[in-house]
Amino acid sequence: MESNQKVASPNQGNEQSTETVLRTETLDIYYGKFLAVKGVSMAIPKNRITAFIGPSGCGKSTLIRCFNRLNDLIDSFHIEGKVYYRQKDLYDKSVDPVEVRRRIGMVFQKPNPFPKTIYDNIAYGARVNNYKGDLDELVENSLRAAALWDEVKDKLKTNGMSLSGGQQQRLCIARAIAINPDVVLMDEPCASLDPISTLKVEDLMHELKQKYSIVIVTHNMQQATRVADMTAFFNARATEKGGKQGYLVEYDETENIFQNPKEEATKDYVSGRFG
Numbered sequence: 001m002e003s004n005q006k007v008a009s010p011n012q013g014n015e016q017s018t019e020t021v022l023r024t025e026t027l028d029i030y031y032g033k034f035l036a037v038k039g040v041s042m043a044i045p046k047n048r049i050t051a052f053i054g055p056s057g058c059g060k061s062t063l064i065r066c067f068n069r070l071n072d073l074i075d076s077f078h079i080e081g082k083v084y085y086r087q088k089d090l091y092d093k094s095v096d097p098v099e100v101r102r103r104i105g106m107v108f109q110k111p112n113p114f115p116k117t118i119y120d121n122i123a124y125g126a127r128v129n130n131y132k133g134d135l136d137e138l139v140e141n142s143l144r145a146a147a148l149w150d151e152v153k154d155k156l157k158t159n160g161m162s163l164s165g166g167q168q169q170r171l172c173i174a175r176a177i178a179i180n181p182d183v184v185l186m187d188e189p190c191a192s193l194d195p196i197s198t199l200k201v202e203d204l205m206h207e208l209k210q211k212y213s214i215v216i217v218t219h220n221m222q223q224a225t226r227v228a229d230m231t232a233f234f235n236a237r238a239t240e241k242g243g244k245q246g247y248l249v250e251y252d253e254t255e256n257i258f259q260n261p262k263e264e265a266t267k268d269y270v271s272g273r274f275g
């Protein structure tokens with residue numbers, strides 16, 4: 001696959017060569033016989049934030065969970081088509097899903113710290129991976145990178161569950177980056193946070209994209225315009241059997257999706273006319 005595929009750069013208003021970290025090719029995603037998402041072909045650029053938007057049920061979470069093989073845990077799940085991670089077929093038999101999840105971390109809608117100390121939340125993954133470096137340093141660096149260090153440095157031995165929701169979410173982000181991933185997937189990471197915590201996480205995302213490639217599912221269109229370089233709009237069409245089938249309508253620089261969309265459906269969605 002072409003790892004240096006042209007991806008439009010939203011910040012510079014012109015095209016520049018940007019590496020692709022994840023790519024799908026006519027990807028169909030099934031739960032049993034139900035085709036939940038059909039025919040998605042897209043490239044996720046490195047060191048950018050890519051947002052998935054669209055009405056409920058169009059398959060945003062289903063797709064993002066394909067990127068770290070989290071859907072493997074669902075018996076009825078299977079795909080047709082391809083998902084590539086850095087030129088490697090992510091669903092090839094030789095690929096270890098555990099290693100995939102180490103390289104491609106995930107932060108969920110509801111903060112889910114382990115019922116352990118703040119310190120151990122961060123150190124856990126490193127210990128499991130037989131980390132040979134200085135754990136104290138790793139914990140501090142990860143908490144600093146997640147903009148949480150100053151708030152927790154004097155209580156590293158308290159339980160992570162005792163933090164506020166916004167702090168818990170930053171702890172989960174710190175935990176995700178402590179294992180040195182390449183990509184961080186975020187499925188509605190601010191959905192349960194107040195506006196101030198939301199802005200903190202958004203600021204943090206801007207910092208993190210220097211080092212990581214980020215994909216975020218969001219229902220909040222202002223959030224997509226604030227954080228995302230690229231935005232993919234998904235929609236769902238009714239099927240003959242009365243279900244809904246998700247598909248990618250339009251994928252472009254965020255500015256184009258919101259200010260100059262090519263598709264009528266995108267225009268209607270971003271202007272709040274449906275969804």
Ligand SMILES: Nc1ncnc2c1ncn2[C@@H]1O[C@H](COP(=O)(O)OP(=O)(O)OP(=O)(O)O)[C@@H](O)[C@H]1O
Nearest residue numbers: 031036055056057058059060061062063074244246
């Ligand atoms: N584990 C599952 N088993 C069967 N069907 C599922 C499963 N998870 C999701 N689906 C179905 O797949 C479709 C897409 O769901 P998904 O949660 O990915 O959409 P979404 O766009 O993320 O929705 P929302 O914005 O409401 O979170 C829906 O029809 C949903 O019912």
